[in-house]
Amino acid sequence: MKRIVILGAGTAGTMMANHLNHELKRADWEIDIIDEREEHYYQPGYLFLPFDIYEPEDIVKTIDEFIPKGVRLVKGKIDRVQPDNNHVLMADGRVMNYDILIIATGAKIAPEETPGMLGEEWHKTVFDFYTFEGALNLRNKLRTWEGGKLVVHITEMPIKCPVAPLEFAFLADSYFQNKNMRDKVEITFVTPLSGAFTKPKATEALDHLLQDKHIKIESDFAIESVDQENKKIIDYGGREISYDLLVTVPTNKGDEVIERSGLGDDLNFIPTNKGSLQSLANKNIFVIGDASNIPASKAGSVAHFEAEILTENIKRYIHDEPLKEEFDGHANCFIETGHGKALLIDFNYSHEPVEGTFPFPGVGPLRLLKESRMNHMGKLAFRWIYWNMLLKGTHIPFVSATMQEAGKEF
Amino acid sequence: MEKMIAGKTIAVNEEGYLTDFSQWDKAVAEEIAKENNVELTPRHWEVISYLQGEHKNQVALSIRKIGKSNVVDIKEFYALFPNGPLKISTKIAGIPKPASCL
Numbered sequence: 001m002k003r004i005v006i007l008g009a010g011t012a013g014t015m016m017a018n019h020l021n022h023e024l025k026r027a028d029w030e031i032d033i034i035d036e037r038e039e040h041y042y043q044p045g046y047l048f049l050p051f052d053i054y055e056p057e058d059i060v061k062t063i064d065e066f067i068p069k070g071v072r073l074v075k076g077k078i079d080r081v082q083p084d085n086n087h088v089l090m091a092d093g094r095v096m097n098y099d100i101l102i103i104a105t106g107a108k109i110a111p112e113e114t115p116g117m118l119g120e121e122w123h124k125t126v127f128d129f130y131t132f133e134g135a136l137n138l139r140n141k142l143r144t145w146e147g148g149k150l151v152v153h154i155t156e157m158p159i160k161c162p163v164a165p166l167e168f169a170f171l172a173d174s175y176f177q178n179k180n181m182r183d184k185v186e187i188t189f190v191t192p193l194s195g196a197f198t199k200p201k202a203t204e205a206l207d208h209l210l211q212d213k214h215i216k217i218e219s220d221f222a223i224e225s226v227d228q229e230n231k232k233i234i235d236y237g238g239r240e241i242s243y244d245l246l247v248t249v250p251t252n253k254g255d256e257v258i259e260r261s262g263l264g265d266d267l268n269f270i271p272t273n274k275g276s277l278q279s280l281a282n283k284n285i286f287v288i289g290d291a292s293n294i295p296a297s298k299a300g301s302v303a304h305f306e307a308e309i310l311t312e313n314i315k316r317y318i319h320d321e322p323l324k325e326e327f328d329g330h331a332n333c334f335i336e337t338g339h340g341k342a343l344l345i346d347f348n349y350s351h352e353p354v355e356g357t358f359p360f361p362g363v364g365p366l367r368l369l370k371e372s373r374m375n376h377m378g379k380l381a382f383r384w385i386y387w388n389m390l391l392k393g394t395h396i397p398f399v400s401a402t403m404q405e406a407g408k409e410f
Numbered sequence: 411m412e413k414m415i416a417g418k419t420i421a422v423n424e425e426g427y428l429t430d431f432s433q434w435d436k437a438v439a440e441e442i443a444k445e446n447n448v449e450l451t452p453r454h455w456e457v458i459s460y461l462q463g464e465h466k467n468q469v470a471l472s473i474r475k476i477g478k479s480n481v482v483d484i485k486e487f488y489a490l491f492p493n494g495p496l497k498i499s500t501k502i503a504g505i506p507k508p509a510s511c512l
Contacts, residue, residue: 156473156474157472192473194494220493220494220497224484224485235488236473236484236487237488237489237493238488266475266478
């Protein structure tokens with residue numbers, strides 16, 4: 001009996017548990033998945049929680065209910081991986097050996113990386129919305145906030161879901177309009193990038209939307225520190241931006257277990273082959289989702305596409321066949337733009353998001369890079385798809401793992 | 411695209427980054443620096459040569475990585491190449507704009 005161990009039962013790890021449970025001969029393979037948490041959070045919901053669009057119960061379920069019966073869920077804290085002897089050491093002293101290791105430990109915020117961010121005012125006037133607590137505390141703050149300068153801020157790239165901060169700014173515009181207080185709120189979007197997004201054509205469309213919604217953009221801002229006392233953020237060039245309410249996306253890092261295991265780069269992301277998802281250092285270690293350093297977006301859709309390709313590669317690895325270097329960086333993201341509308345973008349390593357139709361070339365029904373109500377309905381429907389299809393590893397009809405070029409206006 | 415820089419025809423992309431590093435020389439760097447209001451000092455050249463070395467070794471450049479390089483700290487990097495030091499310094503160095511951002 002051989003053993004596959006999956007580290008992390010988040011989006012990517014759970015999908016892999018379900019895929020492998022279907023695909024591997026269970027007489028030959030035991031599959032274990034390790035996580036210390038009890039809850040599985042629907043992370044895209046963190047965007048909606050602050051604006052009272054979702055309730056906490058919409059976005060949290062237990063980890064157990066998504067792990068198939070044939071897979072053993074091991075609860076506990078991981079101390080480190082010892083790749084030289086194929087061991088995972090648990091904090092309580094247990095040792096688990098593996099033949100194949102799949103790392104899906106994700107990424108999380110590290111506000112301690114920016115001096116002054118984690119001060120007295122953390123979750124009082126300075127908030128993140130990348131954690132459940134942050135999003136919930138921010139909701140409570142917004143319910144009674146009387147207005148002023150709202151600064152939505154990205155610390156440094158890469159971050160999970162690179163469009164989420166923009167969506168937050170758009171939804172804030174919508175939210176304050178609905179509360180009849182838009183004139184009391186000045187919204188500024190502060191980014192280390194040179195524009196609204198990382199890809200030129202989408203940036204053009206999004207810069208335009210920011211203008212329409214009277215959201216000011218401050219670009220090329222590399223934060224050095226937060227001055228909570230005087231309520232301002234300061235960059236390395238000495239530029240200062242004042243706020244009354246700061247909503248920041250702190251530095252994102254891979255899990256500390258990666259650092260303890262000596263497997264990561266300076267942000268604890270694991271050097272990984274971007275086509276095959278095999279780790280560069282160890283042939284029997286594979287990396288999926290936000291934990292890797294591949295140049296794709298850190299997003300659930302990316303993990304979903306990766307999972308289909310990684311499952312194939314695990315089977316090839318087991319049968320001593322060459323791995324497919326097939327992953328193309330495919331990402332597919334809805335971008336909420338407020339007032340019940342959304343954009344949709346579909347892109348990969350080599351093609352930036354462009355206009356077109358999705359998923360049926362020339363038909364749609366979803367339009368790429370254009371605001372529509374249909375796209376917004378798609379985003380809301382996605383929560384159901386996530387809980388009921390995505391985590392279970394069910395293929396989503398008509399949406400292929402690699403990006404489709406037809407129906408796009410390159 | 412092509413552009414006349416320092417009396418030579420140089421291949422550049424839409425944003426003005428060199429697409430063929432073999433066409434780069436110090437005169438080209440001086441002129442791109444001038445366009446970006448940067449006057450090159452010996453310190454600038456040290457940073458430029460570090461960036462070119464990293465690029466040659468296929469290291470993805472980021473502000474964070476440069477801050478930990480022991481060549482220059484982030485504060486000085488900003489002082490040398492004000493307003494977006496990474497994109498300005500790489501343009502002067504004749505290497506691609508870092509795609510560290512996704």
